[in-house]
Amino acid sequence: MDDIDExxxxxxxxxxxxxFREVGSHVGLSAPAxxxxxxxxxxxxxxxxxxxxxxxxxxxxxxxxxVSIFARGNIPPDRIRTAVAKVPxxxxxxxxxxxxxxxxxxxxxxTRHLEQTLERIRQEEFVAQTRSLVVLxxxxxxxxxx
Amino acid sequence: MDDIDExxxxxxxxxxxxxFREVGSHVGLSAPAxxxxxxxxxxxxxxxxxxxxxxxxxxxxxxxxxVSIFARGNIPPDRIRTAVAKVPxxxxxxxxxxxxxxxxxxxxxxTRHLEQTLERIRQEEFVAQTRSLVVLxxxxxxxxxx
DNA sequence: AGTGAAACCTAGAACCG
DNA sequence: CGGTTCTAGGTTTCACT
Numbered sequence: 001m002d003d004i005d006e007x008x009x010x011x012x013x014x015x016x017x018x019x020f021r022e023v024g025s026h027v028g029l030s031a032p033a034x035x036x037x038x039x040x041x042x043x044x045x046x047x048x049x050x051x052x053x054x055x056x057x058x059x060x061x062x063x064x065x066x067v068s069i070f071a072r073g074n075i076p077p078d079r080i081r082t083a084v085a086k087v088p089x090x091x092x093x094x095x096x097x098x099x100x101x102x103x104x105x106x107x108x109x110x111t112r113h114l115e116q117t118l119e120r121i122r123q124e125e126f127v128a129q130t131r132s133l134v135v136l137x138x139x140x141x142x143x144x145x146x
Numbered sequence: 147m148d149d150i151d152e153x154x155x156x157x158x159x160x161x162x163x164x165x166f167r168e169v170g171s172h173v174g175l176s177a178p179a180x181x182x183x184x185x186x187x188x189x190x191x192x193x194x195x196x197x198x199x200x201x202x203x204x205x206x207x208x209x210x211x212x213v214s215i216f217a218r219g220n221i222p223p224d225r226i227r228t229a230v231a232k233v234p235x236x237x238x239x240x241x242x243x244x245x246x247x248x249x250x251x252x253x254x255x256x257t258r259h260l261e262q263t264l265e266r267i268r269q270e271e272f273v274a275q276t277r278s279l280v281v282l283x284x285x286x287x288x289x290x291x292x
Numbered sequence: 293a294g295t296g297a298a299a300c301c302t303a304g305a306a307c308c309g
Numbered sequence: 310c311g312g313t314t315c316t317a318g319g320t321t322t323c324a325c326t
Contacts (some may be wrong), residue, residue, distance in 0.1 A: 001205070009200055016162045016196030019302060030312055035303075046204045050162030053194040054155055056290040059147070064240065066212075066249060081285040088291040094210065095282040103212060103279065107290055133249065136241040139227040144202040144253055145234040165319055176295060181321075 001046065004029065008037055009046060010146040016050045056107060063108045064135035067121065068100035072128045075101065083124045089117045100131070147192065150175065154183055155192060156292040162196045202253060209254045210281035213267065214246035218274045221247065229270045235263045246277070 007027040012018065024034035041047045056062070069080070077095045080102050084090040092105035104121070108114045114132075122130060153173045157164065170180035187193045202208070215226070223241045226248050230236040238251035250267070254260045260278075268276060 006205065009198065009205060012198035013200055014195070014197065016198050020304095021302070031302075032304075032313085033311060036310090044204070045201055048199040048201050049160075050196065050198055051160065051289060052155065052158035052162050052196055054159055054290055054292065055191055055194050058190070058192045059152065059155065059290070059292060061290050066240075066242065077283050077285060085286055090286060091290060092287045093285040094212075095285065096212065097280040097282060100279075102285070103281075133246075134243045135249075136243060137223050139223060139239040139241065139248070140231055140236060141238045143197060144200055144205070144207050144237060146200065146205060146207075166321095167319065177319075178296085178321075179294060182293090 001044075005037060005041060005046070006146065008034065009041065012038070012047065012050075013143050013146060016052075060109055061107050063110055063114055064138060065106045065108070065114060066133040066135070067104040067106055067118070068131040068133075069102040069104060069121075069127055070099070070129040070131070071101040071126045073126075075126045079126060083126070084121070087117065087120055089113070090121075147190075151183060151187060151192070152292065154180065155187065158184070158193065158196075159289050159292055162198075206255055207253050209256055209260055210284065211252045211254070211260060212279040212281070213250040213252055213264070214277040214279075215248040215250060215267075215273055216245070216275040216277070217247040217272045219272075221272045225272060229272070230267070233263065233266055235259070236267075 004027050008023055011023050011026050015022070020031040020034040020038065024031050027034065029037070038047065080093065080095065084093045084104060089106050089108050090104050091107045094103050095101060096103050106114070106117055108117055118130060118132065121127060150173050154169055157169050157172050161168070166177040166180040166184070170177050173180065175183070184193065226239065226241065230239045230250060235252050235254050236250050237253045240249050241247060242249050252260070252263055254263050264276065264278065267273060
């Protein structure tokens with residue numbers, strides 16, 4: 001993981017479909033050399049994959065909610081992970097400091113869909129209480145600054 | 147935005163570097179037809195771009211924090227947007243219901259870097275108070291379910 | 293809207309400094 | 310590590326349906 005790797009990662013974070021030649025020209029390497037580095041970065045897990053960035057609203061997913069989870073007793077993080085991984089509407093989940101045990105980022109189509117999703121989350125035995133913060137507007141969303 | 151478009155978007159969310167031929171074979175279209183649809187989806191803003199998904203920890207960004215912003219008086223969301231857009235460590239920002247006015251997702255290298263970033267955020271005149279929730283572990287992180 | 297063909301460019305492997 | 314070369318395959322435009 002040297003300086004060139006960082007430049008490659010940075011460039012590919014913003015131009016995920018750029019050709020190796022294009023990436024290489026930005027970091028001063030030939031296309032094959034760039035590809036070898038990208039393959040290694042993928043192998044090492046630095047680059048986890050490639051994705052199209054989709055505007056959720058334009059495909060009908062209009063409601064974002066942050067749900068704080070208050071758990072019964074001491075719950076191992078992996079237990080929470082496996083539980084929320086089964087709910088596709090949970091697009092991110094974290095264990096956090098503070099009064100709550102976990103914070104879920106939930107993305108749903110509408111409030112009816114939110115109700116169903118919250119119901120499903122609350123059915124997990126370890127969930128004692130939930131508190132929802134509805135997102136009014138998404139101001140910024142981007143990747144790690146690198 | 148028909149059924150095939152949804153399939154294309156769904157496939158590209160998980161295989162951002164797949165060839166048009168490969169995408170087309172999954173949705174029953176030729177490569178040129180697939181490319182035209184993807185170009186249109188980009189034009190229409192449904193697909194905002196393509197990105198490499200980077201594991202932040204492997205490049206030294208080890209600390210995630212959620213920062214609640216309590217604003218002085220009534221602040222228009224755009225004012226908050228322009229303010230936080232200038233801080234690269236803010237990887238996401240939302241206006242939310244509840245007691246806080248905005249919720250920021252901050253990603254930094256370490257706690258020292260966090261201190262600097264919080265200082266910078268607090269310097270905005272409209273920020274009356276902040277409350278930080280430090281992420282202990284990232285359990286799940288993925289895109290819109292589509 | 294769609295397909296198929298042609299020109300051009302890229303990917304991926306082999307080989308060499 | 311890096312570059313160069315080569316072949317297979319992808320991208321993109323065009324004519325046509």
